[in-house]
Amino acid sequence: MHRHTWAEVRLDRIAHNIKQIRQRIGPRVQFMAAVKADAYGHGDVQVAEVALKSGVDAFAVALLSEAIHLRQNGIRAPILVLTPIVPQDIDIAVANDLALTVSDATWLQEMRRYKTSKDRVRVHVKCDTGLGRLGLRERAELGALAPLLRADDIAVEGLYTHFASANQPDTTYYNEQYQRFLAMQESFKAEGFPDVTVHCANSAAALRDPDNTFDMVRIGAALYGIDPVPGEVSRVSLQPALSLHTRVTHVKRLKKGCFVGYDMSYRTVGDEWIATVPIGYADGWSHCFQGFHTLVGGREAPIVGKICMDQQMICLPAYYPPGTKVTLLGAQGKRRILLSDLGQHVGGAPQEVSTMITDRVPRVYLYDGEVVGVYEERSRMAARDPVVVG
Numbered sequence: 001m002h003r004h005t006w007a008e009v010r011l012d013r014i015a016h017n018i019k020q021i022r023q024r025i026g027p028r029v030q031f032m033a034a035v036k037a038d039a040y041g042h043g044d045v046q047v048a049e050v051a052l053k054s055g056v057d058a059f060a061v062a063l064l065s066e067a068i069h070l071r072q073n074g075i076r077a078p079i080l081v082l083t084p085i086v087p088q089d090i091d092i093a094v095a096n097d098l099a100l101t102v103s104d105a106t107w108l109q110e111m112r113r114y115k116t117s118k119d120r121v122r123v124h125v126k127c128d129t130g131l132g133r134l135g136l137r138e139r140a141e142l143g144a145l146a147p148l149l150r151a152d153d154i155a156v157e158g159l160y161t162h163f164a165s166a167n168q169p170d171t172t173y174y175n176e177q178y179q180r181f182l183a184m185q186e187s188f189k190a191e192g193f194p195d196v197t198v199h200c201a202n203s204a205a206a207l208r209d210p211d212n213t214f215d216m217v218r219i220g221a222a223l224y225g226i227d228p229v230p231g232e233v234s235r236v237s238l239q240p241a242l243s244l245h246t247r248v249t250h251v252k253r254l255k256k257g258c259f260v261g262y263d264m265s266y267r268t269v270g271d272e273w274i275a276t277v278p279i280g281y282a283d284g285w286s287h288c289f290q291g292f293h294t295l296v297g298g299r300e301a302p303i304v305g306k307i308c309m310d311q312q313m314i315c316l317p318a319y320y321p322p323g324t325k326v327t328l329l330g331a332q333g334k335r336r337i338l339l340s341d342l343g344q345h346v347g348g349a350p351q352e353v354s355t356m357i358t359d360r361v362p363r364v365y366l367y368d369g370e371v372v373g374v375y376e377e378r379s380r381m382a383a384r385d386p387v388v389v390g
């Protein structure tokens, strides 16, 4: 590797998490793994391959490009695209054998104008039962959509919704959404679509309420070891798969009252060991993490001063030489930093932190402690490949 900074993805932990989740949801429910946004920053193809070996049935992505990336890398399993694709791209989607989300009649009519392929479009119909994002809210909207769905070249394969608050302690709104989804499902049957794959549960809903998941679950967070219901005694033991490390490149002893960082953003409060580490906001370690800490020698080392583009400074608990490993995410000794700790610090979701880590950070893949793959600057590598679709 050509950098002192790297992310580690423990694929055996993803396999472990899948087994745990499978035990909780039972053998009959289909397991769809959400691998959008490069598998929440863990690497889409690497995660998809280990997921298939661990018994996952299908994948969910957000974008057409994400689905094509999986197909180009040999993933043949069913893929559902969760957001409406650009209607002009319909033939590409069909040629790649993707299932698409339909959330209104307008998209379907638009798509018609561009479809030249004779093959059928596989669709899952999305209901908005209360998230206020995508989907049909009213029965009347379904009434308008249904005739379009009956076209010969459309295969209606699924009906789904997404919860707004499945991870919250108060389940009132979750139950309301669930009831609305039941009603939508009845209407859907009445319109003449009885045999579709019905799904609603994300990680939180699937793990908390495994008896009400219908035919399939869509699991993201839990797959990566992010506990979707923090604080609740989870019935599964999830293991975080991702960690992020760097090494001290420079150490200095600064006297009390010295400034550190742009805009003189930190001033030493005593004589301090200040170390420079080569990871900054261009790696996804945003200014938001100022005031949080790293781990060095199993102890906390606070991030001091403003985080720079390529580097940041930390205050060491004692002298450590250049080359010392610094952990920004993950465990050292008895201490660990979880994505949820970092998310809490920035006021965002844990997966917001993992998806922030940029392609500039090399990824090291491990299985049972053995290195099984190393990737550097992945986006630049991929750009050299011809983009062949269809």
Ligand SMILES: *Cc1c(COP(=O)(O)O)cnc(C)c1O
Binding pocket: 034, 036, 082, 162, 201, 202, 203, 204, 218, 219, 220, 221, 222, 228
């Ligand atoms: C991302 C996503 C999921 C997965 O959610 P997690 O909470 O990460 O398990 C499920 N369904 C939809 C529609 C999504 O966008």
